[in-house]
Amino acid sequence: MQISPSILSADFANLQSELEAISNADWAHVDVMDNHFVPNLTLGLPVVEALLEVSPVPVDCHLMIEDPDRWAPGYAEAGAQSVTFHVEAARDPVATARAIRAAGARAAFAVKPGTPFDPYEELLAEVDMVLVMTVEPGFGGQSFMADQMPKVRRVREAVRRRGGEIWVQVDGGVSADTIEQCAEAGADVFVAGSAVYGKDSAAAAVDDLRALAERHRH
Ligand SMILES: O=C(CO)[C@@H](O)[C@H](O)COP(=O)(O)O
Numbered sequence: 001m002q003i004s005p006s007i008l009s010a011d012f013a014n015l016q017s018e019l020e021a022i023s024n025a026d027w028a029h030v031d032v033m034d035n036h037f038v039p040n041l042t043l044g045l046p047v048v049e050a051l052l053e054v055s056p057v058p059v060d061c062h063l064m065i066e067d068p069d070r071w072a073p074g075y076a077e078a079g080a081q082s083v084t085f086h087v088e089a090a091r092d093p094v095a096t097a098r099a100i101r102a103a104g105a106r107a108a109f110a111v112k113p114g115t116p117f118d119p120y121e122e123l124l125a126e127v128d129m130v131l132v133m134t135v136e137p138g139f140g141g142q143s144f145m146a147d148q149m150p151k152v153r154r155v156r157e158a159v160r161r162r163g164g165e166i167w168v169q170v171d172g173g174v175s176a177d178t179i180e181q182c183a184e185a186g187a188d189v190f191v192a193g194s195a196v197y198g199k200d201s202a203a204a205a206v207d208d209l210r211a212l213a214e215r216h217r218h
């Protein structure tokens with residue numbers, strides 16, 4: 001059970017200290033948005049490169065961008081330890097996942113709330129993780145979509161059938177109130193932005209979330 005705090009809810013003027021505040025987390029989740037795939041703009045490769053220099057934990061890049069076929073491998077080459085692209089944006093998801101892995105990172109694909117998982121089941125052969133979005137991508141602090149839990153279950157079942165170790169990540173509205181249903185449905189990597197950086201102690205929030213998830217270890 002791994003916690004990946006999203007720095008989207010951190011203080012962007014002090015990202016180094018915000019990363020140091022979550023050194024007990026498993027990952028640092030970095031949301032890359034291009035104002036085309038989603039209606040918001042955050043940061044890109046030069047900032048990710050700078051974060052990689054100072055992050056005490058591996059970096060989990062969530063690319064909400066058009067044309068990940070072109071851009072995603074660069075994040076892996078820069079040293080990001082996990083790179084997730086959206087299937088809705090990829091022209092050739094197999095080639096993109098292979099390029100990410102060839103550059104030494106874990107590869108993952110993400111599905112938006114309206115995107116079914118089943119058509120992409122065969123893509124499991126190419127990835128290390130599947131991200132099931134539990135909000136519409138674009139912004140932190142939105143309400144958790146419990147109606148995505150059946151999809152989390154389907155992904156977990158498909159991963160079980162396949163064997164091997166593929167992680168199932170959830171992202172959006174994950175908090176102390178919602179993390180247990182995600183874990184129970186089969187998630188094992190939990191992104192949380194406002195539920196970590198919105199608290200007085202980000203580190204304590206990470207530990208609390210992990211303890212709740214651990215109640216449903218599978
Ligand atoms: O990818 C995204 C949003 O598109 C997320 O990573 C959010 O940043 C999570 O924030 P919270 O919903 O946990 O506040």
Ligand SMILES: [Co+2]
Nearest residue numbers: 031062171191
């Ligand atoms: Co994200």
